[in-house]
Amino acid sequence: KAGVTQTPRYLIKTRGQQVTLSCSPISGHRSVSWYQQTPGQGLQFLFEYFSETQRNKGNFPGRFSGRQFSNSRSEMNVSTLELGDSALYLCASSFEGQGYEQYFGPGTRLTVT
Amino acid sequence: SQQGEEDPQALSIQEGENATMNCSYKTSINNLQWYRQNSGRGLVHLILIRSNEREKHSGRLRVTLDTSKKSSSLLITASRAADTASYFCATGGGETSGSRLTFGEGTQLTVNP
Numbered sequence: 407k408a409g410v411t412q413t414p415r416y417l418i419k420t421r422g423q424q425v426t427l428s429c430s431p432i433s434g435h436r437s438v439s440w441y442q443q444t445p446g447q448g449l450q451f452l453f454e455y456f457s458e459t460q461r462n463k464g465n466f467p468g469r470f471s472g473r474q475f476s477n478s479r480s481e482m483n484v485s486t487l488e489l490g491d492s493a494l495y496l497c498a499s500s501f502e503g504q505g506y507e508q509y510f511g512p513g514t515r516l517t518v519t
Numbered sequence: 520s521q522q523g524e525e526d527p528q529a530l531s532i533q534e535g536e537n538a539t540m541n542c543s544y545k546t547s548i549n550n551l552q553w554y555r556q557n558s559g560r561g562l563v564h565l566i567l568i569r570s571n572e573r574e575k576h577s578g579r580l581r582v583t584l585d586t587s588k589k590s591s592s593l594l595i596t597a598s599r600a601a602d603t604a605s606y607f608c609a610t611g612g613g614e615t616s617g618s619r620l621t622f623g624e625g626t627q628l629t630v631n632p
Contacts, residue, residue, distance in 0.1 A: 410561075439619070439620070441620075441622075448622060448623075448624050448625070449607065449609075449622035450622075451619040451620065451621065454619060462619050464619065494559065496561060496562065498562075498620075506567075507552060507564045507567045508552075508564065508620060509564060510554075510561040510562040510563070510564075511561050512560055512561040513559075513560065513561050515559070
């Protein structure tokens with residue numbers, strides 16, 4: 407099976423802009439989670455989608471949003487970008503989510519200038 | 520915020536030696552997972568151990584879990600230069616966390632040839 411893919415791999419945006427990141431899970435996986443990784447805060451959970459519904463949400467402001475399509479592909483959007491949003495954004499898919507191992511994509515490196 | 524702490528933060532060993540990393544966590548869990556991350560890339564799932572298991576093996580990896588002490592350890596035997604990476608423990612499940620994974624701060628392992 408093909409692994410989790412994320413696009414784009416690298417992105418440079420200006421403060422105040424918005425950005426959309428995409429994630430295609432492993433075929434058959436219905437759960438998609440998003441994580442933000444920064445040197446200061448480490449790996450932090452953003453949200454999880456399962457069958458097109460947000461099932462779990464981390465402690466991030468409303469500028470961070472996501473959605474999942476019927477084919478399980480997921481997008482996350484960050485509006486009004488701030489310098490602190492510069493991070494590696496990782497997407498992970500799993501069969502059911504809870505209690506199962508998660509398979510991570512290579513990540514999208516977002517730089518906000 | 521990070522659920523747990525990993526110890527040590529950095530570990531440098533010679534090829535062929537064993538590497539042991541420890542992880543502590545704070546809340547009740549359904550399972551604990553270990554992941555590896557090569558510099559700036561996605562995470563690779565290594566092993567999952569459920570709360571009713573005490574030890575699990577996978578190739579050169581051995582994971583132990585002590586739920587009474589809320590701690591886990593990852594042992595890599597006969598290490599290789601290719602094992603150089605950051606290693607993270609992640610807790611999942613439990614009554615409140617659902618499907619989200621909460622990561623430790625990671626241990627940076629360097630295996631010198």
